[in-house]
Amino acid sequence: MIQALNQLVDYIEGHLSEEIDIDVVAVSLGMTEYHLRRMFSALAGLPLSEYVRRRRMTVxxxxxxxxxxxxxxxxxxxxxxxxxxNRAFRSVHGVGPGHIRxxxxxxxxxxxxxxxLTVEGNTTMKTRIVDRPAFRLAGHSVRVPLIHHGPNPHIQAHIASLPVEEHARLKDLSGTDPKGLLQVSADVDPDYKEGSDLTYLHGVVVTETATVPEELDVIKVPAGTWAVFHAEGAYPEVLQSTWAATATDWFPSNPWRLxxxxxxxxxxxxxxxxxxxTCELWLPIERS
Structure with missing residues (x-):
């Protein structure tokens, strides 16, 4: 993983004046564009597209x-x-090229x-690998901006808007693992850019054949493998730090990718x- 990211950086550096097709680069590195973008963003602290733009305007x-x-x-x-x-230049440097000249x-x-890669070995991640048949997610969804740190007020407002009895009704629909009410994030920007929109669903997992009330939103999920990370502590910080640790610690040292x-x-x-x-973070994975 670390070697691939450094090869990506070298490729970008040699092609700053050209249109860069990240998918082609990812394939040449034996990865998927989705996984490459997500890992770059998590480890670099900024989206891949933003890094390319900043480097391009720096040069x-x-x-x-x-x-x-x-x-x-x-x-x-x-x-x-x-x-x-001029717009791209100003967005990076704060002033236009004429001013710089x-x-x-x-x-x-x-x-x-x-x-x-810094190996410290002082943190053990409680993880299990689960194969799941196809299922559906049913509940109430909304488009919200991605927030990396702290509570997301848009998600909080969405959950608070649901009647108390609706939470109980959703729980009764839960029919397979992971059971109970779930916090689901879908359609996330591949660069994981803060402020970008994602679909948040407050709901449950149901089987493919289960009857779902028509008024509920449904996300179909194909069969596949999942990495399940156990986390406990201050919420939501422990969940956000666990997600970060999957990128910095778990994925670089395991034969899986998002x-x-x-x-x-x-x-x-x-x-x-x-x-x-105490919670579990379920991430869809495949062998790298």
Missing amino acids: AATDVLGEDGLLAISVRYGYGSTEAF RNGGPLHTQPQLRFH RPGPSMVAILDRTADFSEA
């Missing part, structure tokens, strides 16, 4: 300080107009990344105020 700044015309520089870096190039700065540069599909959180136990919880 472009050197050209801006030269004698070439701005139109020629814009075309060189894949922009069809100086206006589009006149004043020499300020420049906000993005260094080239290099990934390293596959497209929803992630599920099952709350096994919690305090009355939900400040602490």
Whole structure:
């Protein structure tokens, strides 16, 4: 994993003035684009697309300080107009290329990344691998922005809007593992960009043949393998740190990779105020 990410960074560096097809690069590295983007984002702390844009504008700044015309520089870096190039340049450096050309700065540069694996061995992740037949997720869904740290107020508001008796009705529909009410995230941006929209579903797992009330939203999930991570502690921080640890610790040292599909959180136990919880994080995986 670490070697593949460094090869990706090297490839990007050699093709900054070209359109980069991440899917082609991923295949050449023996990975999927989905897994590559998710692992890059988790380990680098920024989306892959954002890193490419920052590096491209960092290198472009050197050209801006030269004698070439701005139109020629814009075309060189894949922009069809100086206006589009100016917007991208300003989003990284805070000022337009004309200002940089006149004043020499300020420049906000993005260094080239290099990934390293640090082995500490002081954390044991409680994990099990589960093969599941096809099933469906049934419940109430909403589009919400992705938030990496702390409670998501949009999700909290969605759950609070449901009548108390609806939670009990959903629990009664639960028919197979993972049982009980689940927190489901689907259609997540492959770059895992904070603020990007995802589908959040508050619901349960039902079998393919179970009868589901028409008013409920349904997500069909094909048969596949899941990694189940046990976590307990301050909520939701323990859940967010467990997800981060899957990228930094578990995936780099195990022969599995993420596959497209929803992630599920099952709350096994919690305090009355939900400040602490014991939960399981279900991630769809396949052999790498």
